[in-house]
Amino acid sequence: MLTVWNRQLRKQGWLYLLVTPGILYFVIFKYLPMTGLVIAFQNYQPFLGIAHSKWVGLKHFDRFIHEPAFWMLMRNTFVLSLYNIVFFFPLPILIALMLNELRIQWMKRVIQTVIYIPHFMSWVVVVGLAYMFFTTQDGIVNNWLSMGGADPIPFLGSVGWFRPMITLEVIWKETGWGTIIFLAAISGVDPGLYESAKLDGANRFRQMWHITLPAIRSTIIILAILRLGSFMENGFEQIFLMLNSLNRDVGEVFDTYVYTSGVLQGNFSYSAAIGLFKSVISLVLVVAANYGARKWGEEGIY
Amino acid sequence: MPQRSSWSGRILDGTNLMLLLLISLITLVPFIYVLAGSLAPNEQIASNEFFLIPKRLTLDAYRYMFSTSTILRSLWVTVGVTVAGTIFNLLMTSLMAYPLARKDFAARKPILIMVIFTMLFSGGLIPTFIVVRSLGLLDTYAALVIPGAISAFNLIILKNFFQQLPDGIEEAAKIDGCHDAAILWRIVLPLSTPALATFALFYAVGNWNNYFSAILYINDYAKYPIQVLLRQIVILASGGIGDSSQFSGGVCRAVRFCQNGRDRDRNPSDSARLSIFAKAFYKRDLAWFRERLISVRVFTDKLKVEKERGNRNEQTESDSRAGGCQYVGVGGESIGGMCRYEGGRKGSKRDSDDLHPGSAVHDRADQAGQCGCEENRGVYQVQTGANLGPKRSL
Structure with a gap:
């Protein structure tokens, strides 16, 4: 055994050396935190450390699921993700199909470049823009509304507008970028297919329906699996930036809650328990979505 | 591609093009608005005279911005972190991707599984935070770089890219006596520049x-990257929606007060904000805020500042909101300027209270409700100052 190992090292020593920093990174910053999750079952005290903190079993989980906040977080996460899937997810597909129908190639490139730009902006910038446009005090939209004699609408500080605003921001920021992957899939379609469809008398809608869409079907399904897998993720930065006391009831999600109660208030164990709860659900969702995709005869992601 | 002929086809093409142009316009308008705002003199912004094209251009806002040290310092922090961080990211990712791309590498499979598992499951925020803290990385620039050194996703794509390179070249190099590290450095990396550029x-x-x-990791405001400062200036200052936080109230009152005041012409806060923003865009300002951390610091800083500034802000509210204002004041001269207006004007208290009636009560009640447990409620009652107790003691 030892000699096999030695021979291995002599033959591929360099490769082991090259891969070591990366492995160290993954062990320290990914796997060490996973073992750190044991604090979810402890009353972790920073000055005692993991070794000496008291074990409390499932107390934190029990406390969390009996809290009113639990259902609020579940509901907010669920609704925001649902909004995202219903209103955002189909848009990149639609825009990619529209771009594909454009005949003027330089126009297509210009439009593509323009709609990619927002992706490179940070959420601070995007939310900042939303503030400039939508605040009740000096927001330009409300200025127009008041010029038209209408009452100002509290886009950013109300329960009803929170979800639509979040979804709109995501749409503005990510739709253009989202088209790339579909355009790549479309560009792989054999032009001969369109030729023969034309000969068969298919009009452009027919061609799109029977050739282009089937060509990007597996891409759509893989993205849908990934999206389902991240169902519990609502984008911490964006939501944290959009949260305020007026919309907290509909805006607070797992990540922001963990951040507030863990990092800011120092309830490490309790927040780690919430984090673990979330991670486990996410894992189950990815595995289930992948299983489903395979069952439907598609290639999964693993 | 689709045939060119019928009337219906042309109408379809036309509508399609129009819709896409409209979408591009919606994408661009906010940027143009910000750029225009940053170049316009303040009175024009104040009076809503224009939307996209200012009547007169001025660089005052930019001059103002560069006359302050905070923003420049923050920009330098971000530039430094971006340059050093990106080099580090690329180095770590390609070092790890290459052995994984080698089919003959014995440990390839287990390492790949180890990497992919981190994409499915993670320890989450709190344990990661504890690890970073116990490594002593809090408040260092390294905390902005090292915990995100390798993106598992990018790693796997780069690995796949390396695999597509022809095997023959490596074989040839090996025969010429190159060891694996030299093959990576002299052959694989130079052949992969397009991929590396994309990941860069x-x-x-x-x-x-x-x-x-x-x-998460930086407490020291001298080390704040531009994004954190940007959020402070743009979002907290311009909105203050329902008081985004107890802290934001102070800034937003201060700024709004200035804006509402007659000194508006002398105070370029509006266009300064816009110009920072525009600058951010220009630099491809690429990606927030520990409200309560800040407000705690604000609290502790407050004493210092009050000494320095000769209790200038005494006439403003003495709660943590006013603290917010002073914090910004500490952070930089520019915004300090805004705050000074508040301090300097009479009737500021009445003015700002009118803007946010009952917000303090609302905020506190709201947060007590949000954590819903006895101990936390207790903590909140004592205002933000106490919240950070645990973190500071770590």
Whole structure:
């Protein structure tokens, strides 16, 4: 055994050396935190450390699921993700199909470049823009509304507008970028297919329906699996930036809650328990979505 | 591609093009608005005279911005973190990707499984935070770079890219006596420049836009990257919606007060904000904020500042909101300017209270409700100052 190992090292020593920093990174910053999750079952005290903190079993989980906040977080996460899937997810597909129908190639490139730009902006910038446009005090939209004699609408500080605003921001920021992957899939379609469809008398809608869409079907399904897998993720930065006391009831999600109660208030164990709860659900969702995709005869992601 | 002929086809094409142009316009308008605002003199912004094209251009806002040290310092922090971080990201990722791309590498499979598992399951925020803290990385620039050194996703794509390179070249190099590290450095990396450039872009954008790590790991405002400062200036100052936080109230009151005041012409806060913003865009300002951390610091800083400034802000409210204002004042001269207006004007208290009636009560009640447990409620009652107790003691 030892000699096999030695021979291995002599033959591929360099490769082991090259891969070591990366492995160290993954062990320290990914796997060490996973073992750190044991604090979810402890009353972790920073000055005692993991070794000496008291074990409390499932107390934190029990406390969390009996809290009113639990259902609020579940509901907010669920609704925001649902909004995202219903209103955002189909848009990149639609825009990619529209771009594909454009005949003027330089126009297509210009439009593509323009709609990619927002992706490179940070959420601070995007939310900042939303503030400039939508605040009740000096927001330009409300200025127009008041010029038209209408009452100002509290886009950013109300329960009803929170979800639509979040979804709109995501749409503005990510739709253009989202088209790339579909355009790549479309560009792989054999032009001969369109030729023969034309000969068969298919009009452009027919061609799109029977050739282009089937060509990007597996891409759509893989993205849908990934999206389902991240169902519990609502984008911490964006939501944290959009949260305020007026919309907290509909805006607070797992990540922001963990951040507030863990990092800011120092309830490490309790927040780690919430984090673990979330991670486990996410894992189950990815595995289930992948299983489903395979069952439907598609290639999964693993 | 589709045939060119019928009337219906042309109408379809026309509508399609129009819709796409409209979408591009919606994408561009906010940028143009910000750029225009940053170049316009203040009175024009104040009076809503224009939307996209100012009647007169001025660089006052930019001059104002560069006359302050805070923003420049923050920009330098971000530039430094982006450059160093991106190099580090690329180095780590390609070092790890190459052995994984080698089919003859014995440990390939287990390592790949180890990497992919981190994409499915993670320890989450709190344990990661504890690890970073116990490594002594809090308040260091390294905390902005190292915890995100390798993106598992990018790693796997780069690995796949390396695999597509022809095997023959490596074989030839080996025969010539190259060892594996030399093959990576002299052959694989030079052949992969397009892929590396793409990942450099992705990593750089991520580093430039990084806000989360900064609010998580950086307490020292002298080390704040631009995103954190940007959020402070643009969002907290311009909105203050229902008081985004107890802290934001102070800034927003201060700024709004200034804006509402007659000194508006002398105070370029509006266009300064816009110009910072525009600048951010220009630099491809690429990716937030520890409200309560800040407000705690604000609290502790407050004493210092009051000494320095000769209790200038005494006439403003003495709660943590006013603290917010002073914090910004500490952070930089520019915004300090705004705050000074508040301090300097009479009737400021009445003015700002009118803007946010009952907000303090609302905020506190709201947060007590949000954590819903006895101990936390207790903590909240004592205002933000106490919240950070645990973190500070770590």
